[in-house]
Amino acid sequence: MASGADALGFNFYKRSARYISPEKAAEICAKVPAFVTTVGLFVNEPLVDVNRILREVRLGLLQFHGDETPEYCESLGYPYMKALRATRGDQIKEEAQSFESSQGILVDTATDGQFGGTGKTFDWSLLPDLGQPLVLAGGLVAANVGAAIAATHPYAVDVSGGVERSKGVKDMAEMKKFVEAVRAADRSSNE
Numbered sequence: 001m002a003s004g005a006d007a008l009g010f011n012f013y014k015r016s017a018r019y020i021s022p023e024k025a026a027e028i029c030a031k032v033p034a035f036v037t038t039v040g041l042f043v044n045e046p047l048v049d050v051n052r053i054l055r056e057v058r059l060g061l062l063q064f065h066g067d068e069t070p071e072y073c074e075s076l077g078y079p080y081m082k083a084l085r086a087t088r089g090d091q092i093k094e095e096a097q098s099f100e101s102s103q104g105i106l107v108d109t110a111t112d113g114q115f116g117g118t119g120k121t122f123d124w125s126l127l128p129d130l131g132q133p134l135v136l137a138g139g140l141v142a143a144n145v146g147a148a149i150a151a152t153h154p155y156a157v158d159v160s161g162g163v164e165r166s167k168g169v170k171d172m173a174e175m176k177k178f179v180e181a182v183r184a185a186d187r188s189s190n191e
Helices: 022-029 047-056 070-075 089-098 145-152 172-189
Strands: 007-011 037-042 061-064 080-086 104-109 134-136 164-166
Touching (some): 007 022, 022 047, 070 080, 080 089, 134 145, 145 172
Parallel strands (some): 037 061, 080 104, 104 134
8 A cells, every 4th residue: 555556456366375364354454545446366266255255355346367257257246357368369359258247357477277476477469459448467577567558558557476575475665666667657658
């Protein structure tokens, strides 16, 4: 929050090094100021478990990184964003069209056996016009986020590993540098 981020993500995927317990997430979310969105990240989580977490944690948006269907995502009655793994432009566009009710499409690097968080970028020229807000992820750091924004014109960018001191531990200085780089890229695109 002190870094100037517009949203804070909470990773509820138990096999991730960035996993956070619902109890700890609830404690942090209770302190998040107005106008900062709290986002819960899920990967192929049973609906009963997602609903349990939603009763415990005040979330404003759900982010689905697994093989969730549009029906699954919509059934929770929350605004959501669907993450897609970038392989080909036509594949991204086709998958995105299935999630018309999504608040946005997050596109991340495709890595076999992983659902994101690899720290690797992908070829941004793969991105087609989705007709929905694009959230760009995948290997973003303060040094490359300006170029990523200039190349893709996303609605938002998503970062995790690019602002960490170690796996799962955020570095406040890196977060501030990242947000400053995003703001500078936004100013440049508006000139």
